[in-house]
Amino acid sequence: MAPSPFIIVAIDGGAASGKSSSSRTLSERFNFLHVDTGSFYRAITAELLRLGVKPDDLPAVRRAVGALRLGTHLRGRSAEMEIGGRVAGDEIRSREVNDQVSHFAAIPELRAALLSYQRGLADVGRAHGFRGLVMEGRDIGSVIFPDADFRFFLHADPVERERRRAGQGQHDQIRERDRLDSSRKASPLTCPTGATSIDTTDVSLDQVVEQMSAMITARLGQA
């Protein structure tokens, strides 16, 4: 019997569009490795800030990024990034990181350093017996895995997204981050051609997940 295919699911969208909740649920439901690439940009931002590197000092950013020792730690079904053997903690959700992450994420060299690392997580997923990979971010369906089996793009009204973040007790300039993420030259946040676009403003997480699951289940031949 042919081995079952390893499924790659890309979920992109702005801050608080529902990416994390839906990708975590899909990872549980289908035994997919879950990857939150926003946490990678956040971890690198926290590390560069710790080193005193500013996003407008490109030579310093290049040097520091070139010296990062990146690894992967599996926590349950999630892949976490290790920098120098350590997984970052709550500091990646701090106000300072919220304010700076889009500036660092706009730097092409920093994105390039993460490209092969992110693609390589498919091999990590295969090696650990996962049935697939669900990766969330801004450029997963457009740049990291343009040939993914499924590419979803989530969006929601900004007022509703700010309400969601506030409900998580977080101060986050969502609109400003989205403006920066969408207008940058390197891999901007955009709905890739051919992706399934889902408006999550007025629908529940369950409904979003059911829509995605139905498509995945049909592909897996279990429908």
Ligand code: DC
């Ligand atoms: O998903 P998040 O809000 O935690 O992401 C934090 C920032 O990281 C976001 O403002 C833009 C950047 N990012 C990116 O540029 N590309 C990705 N694939 C994921 C995140």
